Amino acid sequence: MKISRGEKAFGVFNTILLSLLAFSTLYPFVYMTALALNEGLDSLKGGIYFWPREFTWINIKTVVTNPLVQDAFFVSVSRTIIGTFATVFITGICAYALSFRRLPYRKLLMIYFLIPMLFSGGLIPYYIQLRDLGLIDHFLVYIIPGVLNIWNLIVMRSFFENIPDSLIEAAEMDGANPFTIFWRIVIPISMPMIAAISLFTAVTHWNSWFDGAYFVNEMNLKPLQTYLQNILMNADAAQNLRQGSASVSASSNAAVAAASRTITPMALKMAVVILGTIPVLIIYPLLQRYFVKGVLIGGVKE
Incomplete structure (x- = not known):
């Protein structure tokens, strides 16, 4: 088929526009990576835009070997894994129950769930509630308050409502109980939706x-x-991180000790940002294949 000049011009314009958009999205990460992999004192001279001028791993090593950063990283990984599983499971079973049109007081329950999504009591009552529940200074403060996400509940309920009734009826005729139907039939069929909800929850x-x-x-x-936000907003926190690395390097060999003297708070900030960004960049491609699958795996012919 012959392509007109207007279509060619639009294709070129569209390609250039999307390329600039992709570059503007990717460049901040490239810039931070270059600063994180460059000697701190050399970075103060400026002129670093795409790649490091004086390459070094000392900034990354300083952040990775810091005990506070290690503890913070472990807490983030733990809350992400536990919180994602708990939220998707609890929200999923609630959404599955609400997807049954014969459920008593179904509309009243949905209104009850919608009220806290639209209206909030404020930060102070929320803090008092967490204190009374004993969640202040407790790891479960990251898990329990968000274990039921109302927005995800609505999305999941709408998805479950579109599952063919004949599929559920066939399982019931074979003697499957509601939990078996949910675990063996509903979950496999809903994997694209569950993967998307899990990704958003994990992020x-x-x-x-x-x-x-x-x-x-x-x-x-x-x-x-939280530790990263403290470093970015508080110069003393970044300086303490630098001093902690210097004290560790003092007991190591002379080459490492000399390299640690080139570390600056800005270089450490960029290194912590990179450390906090890489896991998300790894998770997205792994779950991408679920987004291109069909909404239903298999089907039933009426």
């Missing part, structure tokens, strides 16, 4: 810093993003 847990900043006082319980 939310990983990027969350607010609860660690206001509901947790112990440093060994703060997640990585």
